[in-house]
Amino acid sequence: MYHPVTQPPPEPEDLEETGDAEAADRKKERVLHTRVPAVLERELKRFADNLRVPVSNLVRSILEDAIEATDQATSGVEARLKRAAERLGEGREVLGDKLRVVLAKGAMREVYAFQGVRLARKSSCASCGEPLLAGDDAYLGLSDDPSPSARVFVCRTCLPERA
Secondary structure, three states, X not given: OOOOOOOOOOOXXXXXXXXXXHHHHHOOOOOOOOOOOHHHHHHHHHHHHHHOOOHHHHHHHHHXXXXXXXXXXXXXXXXXXXXXXXXXXXHHHHHHHHHHHHHHHHHHOOOOEEEEEEOOOOEEOOOOOOEEXXXXXXXXXXXXXXXXXXXXXXXXXXXXXXX
16 A cells, blocks of 8 residues: 555556556546636635535536436436337337227128138237237138238127027
8 A cells, every 4th residue: 555645656557467456447537627717616616615625526526426416317317218118109009909990890891701710910809809819719700802901800709699
């Protein structure tokens, strides 16, 4: 260990060789020069005198606190934005499901028969809107319209009964 008055500080390379990399980083402090208005200089000196600390320590503490506060504020905003994006994505899915149900109900008027199928991907019942998952048994509505928008599935509950 060294004393700042009696011995010069060890070179950063010497500290790294002994495995004290953290101490080496502390010794790499830099001096920043900046211009400040005279009013701010007087206020900083007055504040430092009241706290009985050097102005440089006061400025360093203020900067560190400002950076920490900025980091905390930024991370809070990021978290809120992520939650909002997740809610927006969920709302988009719900709205898409509802739109598909509305379109499917219109296509249901053209259905002339239903064929039992096992679903390979997620869908929803064209009648009640309940989700139909991959692997579920469902009923495909057959119609003369070959377009994908005319393709409808219904669950067992919504399958029309014999008249």
